[in-house]
Amino acid sequence: MASENYVVGNVYFAITFLDEDERLIPVVETVIYLGTGAIPSEEPEHHFQDAESHAAGVRFEDASSAQPHFFLTFPQGRQGPVYELSKAIDVLKECQERRQSSSKGGGGF
Secondary structure (H helix, E strand, C coil): CCHHHCCCCCEEEEEEECCCCCCCCEEEEEEEEEEECCCCCCCCEEEEEEHHHHHCCCCHHHCCCCCCCCEEEEECCCCCCEECHHHHHHHHHHHHHHHHHCCCCCCCC
């Protein structure tokens, strides 16, 4: 998904990999798009928040270490690891194919 197509308030899925080179061990987080400029920064960035803390009412300006939360940012104009559901499923299917053809079929370290 092109980063300019994110919609504020919509749900997306951040997919990263514990093993960045082989991309066999995915980590999936449900996130909410906050928009650009939601978190102060020097460069224009896209800002996302984990869905659980967002649903609990945690916002950047009042987030504290006592409240579990995370914010994900990446520069505008760059494709980050954040997808709509259908594309996230495609990314995970590609991972599954890599795992099946890998010598680490179980995806272990």
